[in-house]
Amino acid sequence: MTCDNLLYRQTFFNFIYNTLVIVLLLSVIHFATRKVTKGYEFFRYCGTNLTTIYVIQWMIIGWTASFQDYLHIAPGFEMSIVLGIVIALMAIGISKLLPPIKW
Secondary structure, three states: OOHHHOHHHOOHHHHHHHHHHHHHHHHHHHHHHHHOHHHHHHHHHHHHOHHHHHHHHHHHHHHHHHHHHHHOOOOOHHHHHHHHHHHHHHHHHHHOOOOOOOO
16 A cells, blocks of 8 residues: 555544544543643643634744745754744734634
8 A cells, every 4th residue: 555545644543643642642641731830821721712813823834934045044943843933822822912712
């Protein structure tokens, strides 16, 4: 079986592995935030204001992509990871200044 025939180019074993990793990490986060109220409040805030964070995040991503294209900057893989973390943190920080978006 070639990779072209697979969903998201994964085998069944990759799917099982990824699912187990996600369940494990969710369990760790659940038990870690149960003991630490600050961590719980952070995840609760992010969950409550998810729409606002997404809107701000995609606005920042759009502007960043436009400037990268305009300036002909092609970040490497490591820079993309750092940029993604910075954009996510900026979106969460800016969302604290704005009222939540209600649908």
